[in-house]
C-alpha cells in the first residue's frame with residue numbers, strides 16, 4: 001500500500017493491547033460515565049488473549065492507516 005499522504009511504501013503490521021482498542025473523541029479516565037459517547041470499538045481481546053487490529057504504517061510521515 002502506498003501512503004496517501006507522501007506516496008511512500010507502507011508496512012503492514014498490527015496494533016495490539018490487552019484492553020479493547022477503541023476510537024474515542026477524548027481521553028477517558030476512571031469515570032466511565034461517558035463510555036459510549038462517540039466511542040467506536042476497533043477490537044476486543046479474546047479471553048486470555050490480546051486485542052489487535054491490522055494497520056499500515058508510513059515511517060516517513062508517521063501516519064497509520066487502519067482498514068477494518
Ligand SMILES: [Zn+2]
Nearest residue numbers: 003006058061
Ligand atoms: Zn507517508
